[in-house]
Amino acid sequence: MPKKKLDHNFTLDAVRSFKDERGSAFNAQISPLARQIATQYRHDTMSPVMVIGVVRILEFSLLVLSGIGLWLTYVGWEAGQLWYYGPLILACSATSVVLLEIAGNYQLARLQQPLLAFGTCLLVWTSALAAMAAIGFFLKISIEFSRVWAASWFAAGLIGMLAFRSIVARLVRRWARNGRMERRAVIIGGGSQAEALIRSIERQPFNDIRICGFFDDRDDTRSPPIIAGYPKLGSVAQLIEFARIARIDMLIVSLPFTAEKRVLSLLKKLWVLPVDIRLSAHSNQLRFRPRSYSFIGSVPMLDIFDRPINDWDSVVKRSCDVVFSLLGIVLFAPVMLATAVAIKLDSKGPILFKQTRHGFNNEPIDVYKFRSMYVEQCDPSAKNAVTKNDPRVTRVGRFIRKTSIDELPQFFNVLMGHLSLVGPRPHAVAGQTRNLLYHEVVDGYFARHRVKPGVTGWAQVNGWRGEIDNDEKIRIRTEFDLYYIENWSLWLDLKILFLTPIRLLNSENAY
Incomplete structure (x- = not known):
C-alpha cells in the first residue's frame, strides 16, 4: 500500500518505526495548571480560512445581487435580455473577486483595515467593468446594455463593497479580541530558541496565533518553567492528554534540524493527534527554497503533518453526510421498521443496543445498533468479540449481523454528527485481542482517530470486516484506515459508498 511522504526526509514510515524507549504516551496525567488551561480552550474556534472563504462568497453574492436588482428595477424583466445581462453580471463579479484575491485583499490584515483597501477595490472594480465593456465593444453587443444601469451598478457595487468590508472589519477585530477566531498553538521545546520563536510570532501584525503554553521533556534547570510569559505545562508525553481536552490547531516544534533523532522521537508521539505539526525554521541557518515553507506572518515553518479533512473539506464531507444519511433513513425506513418488529417478537429487551466507542480525537461516543444478542448476554464493552455460531446471538440477530442491517440506526449517529458515513470504523473502547487492547497491539493505533x-x-x-481474533487483523485494518486518512478525497468517499453494498454480499466474516 503506498504511503504519503513528507518533506525533508521525514516520512510516516520513519515516524512509525522509530523506537521510543520511554513507552506509551497515552496514559500520562497532566498537571492541574495544564488541565485548567486546556479546559479554557475546550470549544472550537472559527477557522480564519473558513471566514475568509465566506467573505469571498458573500462579496461575490453582493455584487451579483446588486447587478440583478438594478437590472430588474431600471431595465425590467425581459427573458431575451437575461442572456446578455446574466453572463455579464456573473463574469464581472467573479473577475473582481479573483483580482481582489490576487491583490491580497482577502488577507486578514487587509480585512481589518477597509480604508487601506479602498484604492484596490476602486481599481479592481473599475478594471473589471472596463474589461467587460471592452469585450462587449469588440463583440458588437454593447448596444444591448443600458448605460444608466452600468453606471448605477458601478456606484452601487463600490459602495456595497466598502460598506460590507467595514462590517467585516469590525466583526473580525471583535472575533480576534474575544478568541472566537484564532489558531491555537502549542510550542514544543523550551530554552532560548523557543523564546526567540515566541517573540517573533508575537511581533507579527494582525497575528491570529494564540500560544497556549509550551511542553518540554527537559527539567527546569535546562528549560525554565516560564518562557516569554508562557508557562511550561508538562512533558511531551503529557501534551497528548492536553490536546485531547483542548481544541488545539497547531503544534510548533522548536528544535534544530540537526536533532533528527529527537524530532523523530517527538513525531512518534504526536502524529496521532488531529492537528497541524510544524517545525520552526526561525533559528536555523539551513535554508530551503521559499516554496518549502509555510509562514506565520514572516516566521518560516516546515510543514510536517497537516490536520486531515480540514476547513472546506470538512464542510463538503459534512454536507454529504447530512444529505446521504437523510436519504438512507427515508429509503431504509421500511427495513428498519420491520427489523424492530422482528427483534421485539424474537426476544425480550430493547430494540436498540447502545455501545460506547472511540470517536474523533479519542472522545467517547455512543453508537446505536439494532440489538442482535440476548439482552442478558449483551456485552457493551465488547471485551468478548462475537464469534461464529456464538450462542449469545439471537436468531434475528444472526441475520441482521450477516446482512449489516443491525448498522442501519447509525444513520442517526451520522445525522447527529457523531459519525461520518465513511471513515475508520469506531471500535469499542475496551476492544481487544489476546487480552490486549488494540492500541497495545498496534503502534500508532490512535492515529486512526x-x-x-x-x-x-x-x-x-477491502474485505476486512467482522471478527477480530488475532493481532494481524487489527494491524491490517489500522493500515487501511491510515491509508484512507492520508489519501482522503471526496471521490474516495463516493467510491467506498458505491462499493459497500457490493462488498456486503460477501458475508463470510460477519457473524
Missing part, C-alpha cells in the same frame, strides 16, 4: 469514524470504511470494502 484523527478523523471522525464512519459507518463504513476503506478496510471494510
Whole structure:
C-alpha cells in the first residue's frame, strides 16, 4: 500500500518505526495548571480560512445581487435580455473577486483595515467593468446594455463593497479580541530558541496565533518553567492528554534540524493527534527554497503533518453526510421498521443496543445498533468479540449481523454528527485481542482517530470486516484506515459508498 511522504526526509514510515524507549504516551496525567488551561480552550474556534472563504462568497453574492436588482428595477424583466445581462453580471463579479484575491485583499490584515483597501477595490472594480465593456465593444453587443444601469451598478457595487468590508472589519477585530477566531498553538521545546520563536510570532501584525503554553521533556534547570510569559505545562508525553481536552490547531516544534533523532522521537508521539505539526525554521541557518515553507506572518515553518479533512473539506464531507444519511433513513425506513418488529417478537429487551466507542480525537461516543444478542448476554464493552455460531446471538440477530442491517440506526449517529458515513470504523473502547487492547497491539493505533469514524470504511470494502481474533487483523485494518486518512478525497468517499453494498454480499466474516 503506498504511503504519503513528507518533506525533508521525514516520512510516516520513519515516524512509525522509530523506537521510543520511554513507552506509551497515552496514559500520562497532566498537571492541574495544564488541565485548567486546556479546559479554557475546550470549544472550537472559527477557522480564519473558513471566514475568509465566506467573505469571498458573500462579496461575490453582493455584487451579483446588486447587478440583478438594478437590472430588474431600471431595465425590467425581459427573458431575451437575461442572456446578455446574466453572463455579464456573473463574469464581472467573479473577475473582481479573483483580482481582489490576487491583490491580497482577502488577507486578514487587509480585512481589518477597509480604508487601506479602498484604492484596490476602486481599481479592481473599475478594471473589471472596463474589461467587460471592452469585450462587449469588440463583440458588437454593447448596444444591448443600458448605460444608466452600468453606471448605477458601478456606484452601487463600490459602495456595497466598502460598506460590507467595514462590517467585516469590525466583526473580525471583535472575533480576534474575544478568541472566537484564532489558531491555537502549542510550542514544543523550551530554552532560548523557543523564546526567540515566541517573540517573533508575537511581533507579527494582525497575528491570529494564540500560544497556549509550551511542553518540554527537559527539567527546569535546562528549560525554565516560564518562557516569554508562557508557562511550561508538562512533558511531551503529557501534551497528548492536553490536546485531547483542548481544541488545539497547531503544534510548533522548536528544535534544530540537526536533532533528527529527537524530532523523530517527538513525531512518534504526536502524529496521532488531529492537528497541524510544524517545525520552526526561525533559528536555523539551513535554508530551503521559499516554496518549502509555510509562514506565520514572516516566521518560516516546515510543514510536517497537516490536520486531515480540514476547513472546506470538512464542510463538503459534512454536507454529504447530512444529505446521504437523510436519504438512507427515508429509503431504509421500511427495513428498519420491520427489523424492530422482528427483534421485539424474537426476544425480550430493547430494540436498540447502545455501545460506547472511540470517536474523533479519542472522545467517547455512543453508537446505536439494532440489538442482535440476548439482552442478558449483551456485552457493551465488547471485551468478548462475537464469534461464529456464538450462542449469545439471537436468531434475528444472526441475520441482521450477516446482512449489516443491525448498522442501519447509525444513520442517526451520522445525522447527529457523531459519525461520518465513511471513515475508520469506531471500535469499542475496551476492544481487544489476546487480552490486549488494540492500541497495545498496534503502534500508532490512535492515529486512526484523527478523523471522525464512519459507518463504513476503506478496510471494510477491502474485505476486512467482522471478527477480530488475532493481532494481524487489527494491524491490517489500522493500515487501511491510515491509508484512507492520508489519501482522503471526496471521490474516495463516493467510491467506498458505491462499493459497500457490493462488498456486503460477501458475508463470510460477519457473524
